[in-house]
Amino acid sequence: MPSVNVTPAARPTLEDMPDLSLAAVVRAAAERLALSGVPDPLVDAELLAGHALGARRGEIQAATVRGDRVDAAVAEAIEALVARRAAREPLQHITGVAPFRHLELAVGPGVFVPRPETETVVQFAIDALLASAETEPVGIDLGTGSGAIALAMATEVPHARVFAAELSPDAYAWARRNTEGVENLTLVNEDLAHAFRELDGTASVVISNPPYVPDAAVPRDPEVRLFDPSLALYGGEDGLDVVRVLSARALELLRPGGLIVLEHGELQGEAIRTILTQDGWRAAATHRDLTLRDRATTAHRP
Ligand SMILES: C[S@@+](CC[C@H](N)C(=O)[O-])C[C@H]1O[C@@H](n2cnc3c(N)ncnc32)[C@H](O)[C@@H]1O
Numbered sequence: 001m002p003s004v005n006v007t008p009a010a011r012p013t014l015e016d017m018p019d020l021s022l023a024a025v026v027r028a029a030a031e032r033l034a035l036s037g038v039p040d041p042l043v044d045a046e047l048l049a050g051h052a053l054g055a056r057r058g059e060i061q062a063a064t065v066r067g068d069r070v071d072a073a074v075a076e077a078i079e080a081l082v083a084r085r086a087a088r089e090p091l092q093h094i095t096g097v098a099p100f101r102h103l104e105l106a107v108g109p110g111v112f113v114p115r116p117e118t119e120t121v122v123q124f125a126i127d128a129l130l131a132s133a134e135t136e137p138v139g140i141d142l143g144t145g146s147g148a149i150a151l152a153m154a155t156e157v158p159h160a161r162v163f164a165a166e167l168s169p170d171a172y173a174w175a176r177r178n179t180e181g182v183e184n185l186t187l188v189n190e191d192l193a194h195a196f197r198e199l200d201g202t203a204s205v206v207i208s209n210p211p212y213v214p215d216a217a218v219p220r221d222p223e224v225r226l227f228d229p230s231l232a233l234y235g236g237e238d239g240l241d242v243v244r245v246l247s248a249r250a251l252e253l254l255r256p257g258g259l260i261v262l263e264h265g266e267l268q269g270e271a272i273r274t275i276l277t278q279d280g281w282r283a284a285a286t287h288r289d290l291t292l293r294d295r296a297t298t299a300h301r302p
Pocket residue numbers: 112113114115118142143144145146147148149165166167168171190191192193208209210211212231232233242
C-alpha cells in the first residue's frame with residue numbers, strides 16, 4: 001500500500017520555487033502528490049490548480065504552455081488544496097463535484113463518490129427504459145447515494161418516472177441537493193428493503209450499485225477506506241447480503257419481463273447469477289466493464 005506520509009525534506013515548497021510560473025506550481029504539486037502515492041498526480045495537480053483559479057483543466061494546460069505566472073496568494077491556495085489531496089482526501093471532496101455521464105454531482109463527506117464504472121452499468125437501465133413500450137416507464141434506483149444513477153435515468157429518459165431510495169441521512173442530503181427540481185424523480189430516505197411498496201408490480205427497471213465489499217476485505221486505497229461511508233461499502237461476510245435483499249425486493253417491484261441491474265465486484269458475477277436464478281429470475285447474465293472485468297449482472301422477472 002502506498003504511504004500517505006510525505007517526507008518533509010523531499011517535499012517541494014513555494015520557497016523552493018524561484019519563479020511563480022503556473023507551470024512550476026503545477027509541477028511542484030504533481031511531485032508532492034506523487035510522493036504521497038496519488039495515482040494520477042499530474043492530472044490531480046492540474047485539476048486542483050483549475051479549482052483554485054476557476055478554470056478547466058485544458059485552460060490550465062494552455063496557461064502552463066504560455067508561461068502564465070500566478071501571484072503568491074494563488075500559489076498558496078493551490079498548495080493548500082494539494083496538501084489535502086496529499087493526505088489522500090478524494091479529489092471530488094476537495095473540488096466538491098464528481099462528473100457522472102453528462103452530470104456534475106455535488107459530493108462531500110457522508111456520500112459515496114460515483115465511479116466511472118457505474119456510468120456503463122447505468123446504460124443497461126437507460127436502454128431498458130428507452131425500449132419500454134409504456135408511456136411513462138418506471139425506473140427505480142435502490143441505494144442512490146449522490147443520486148447519480150437515478151439522475152442519469154431521469155434526465156436521459158425524460159418520459160420515465162424515476163424513484164430513488166437512500167438509507168443514510170447524510171447521503172440522502174447530498175442526493176436531495178442534486179435532484180432538486182428534477183420533476184420526474186422522487187427521492188425517499190428509506191431502507192431499500194421496504195421503499196416504494198406502492199409501486200409493486202409496476203417497474204420496468206430496478207437498478208442498484210449496492211454495498212458489495214466483503215466485511216473482511218478492507219479497501220487498500222485511503223480515499224475509499226477513509227472517506228467512503230461504511231454503509232456504502234460493506235455487504236456482510238461474502239459482500240452479498242444487500243444483493244439477496246435486492247433480489248427479493250426487485251421481484252416484487254418489477255412488472256413481468258422487467259429488468260434488474262446489479263453492479264458488483266469483478267469476482268461476484270457467478271455468485272450473483274446463482275442467487276438470482278435460485279430466486280426465480282430468468283436469463284441472468286454478467287457483463288464486463290471497459291477494463292474487461294465482470295461488473296454488472298442483469299436478469300428478467302418471469
Ligand atoms: C456503493 S454506494 C452507491 C451509491 C450510488 N448509487 C452510486 O452508484 O454512486 C451504495 C449506497 O447504498 C446505500 N445503502 C446501503 N444500504 C442501504 C439500504 N438498506 N437501503 C437504502 N440504501 C442503502 C448506501 O448508503 C450508499 O449510498
